[in-house]
Amino acid sequence: MSTTSTPRRVPMTPAARRALEAAGRLFYDRGIHAVGVDLIAAEAGVTKKTLYDRFGSKDQIVVEYLADRDERWRAFLAPLLEAAESPRDGVLAVFAASRDWMDTTSPRGCSMVNAHAEIEDPSHPAYAVVTGQKQWMLALFTDLVRPSAPTTAESLGRTLMLLHEGALVAHGLRIFPGALDQAREQAALLLAGAVDPPPAD
Structure with missing residues (x-):
């Protein structure tokens, strides 16, 4: 588990929000290293x-681009979990939400x-955002x-996380259709046999 501290955030003025929206599109479509500040400024x-x-x-x-994506994903997922x-329905809702999220916002794979x-590099300020988001997902599955x-x-949460993350990668690479739906079906089978037996009298 990463020990990197929570990265600093900046307040969003209208100009900063326009820049962040432009940067988000460019970073996701072209890659972070391929996009320079000049292009972001011009687009914004x-x-x-x-x-x-x-x-x-x-x-x-x-940092702001990735944190914004994470915040929007959590907001997208929250009403479905509520x-x-x-608990079984909650887990399956995560897989269904991921399918819809990927189809609408992440056609090129998980950001x-x-x-x-x-x-x-763990010293990069955005590294903690990436690892923190995945740690949050693992904790979510475990808590559910x-x-x-x-x-x-703990073990079941990790297995569900592996199913989920593998499906995200397969979806992004277009290895085969319906990766997240298939992962959801496998999660349902896993959960069907994972209930602890009641305590003995």
Whole structure:
């Protein structure tokens, strides 16, 4: 587990928000290393000086881009988890939400996985955003299954995480159609046999 501290965030002025939206599109479509500050400024209709005044560095723009994606994903997922009537339904809702999220916002694969391919240095300020998002997902799966399988929750959470992350990669690479739907079906089978037995009288 990464020990990197939580990265600094910056307040969003209208100009900063325009720049972040432009950077998000460019980083996701072209890659982080391939996109420079000049291009972001031009796409956002702001000056390069404005970018540095608001963010301080390109690295901070990357932090904001990834943190914004994470925040939007959590907001997208939250009402679906609230509507789930059981831990099993909650887990399956994550897989269904990921399918819809990928189809609508991430056709080129998971933005965190893609970013990690370019940011491997733990000292980079955006590294903690990537690893933190995946740690949050692991904790989410573990917490969802804990009520029905408390003794195996840690192992089960990791297995569900592996199913989920493998499906994200397969979806992004277009290895075969319906990767997240198939992962959801496998998760349902796994959960069917994962309930702890009731205590003996």
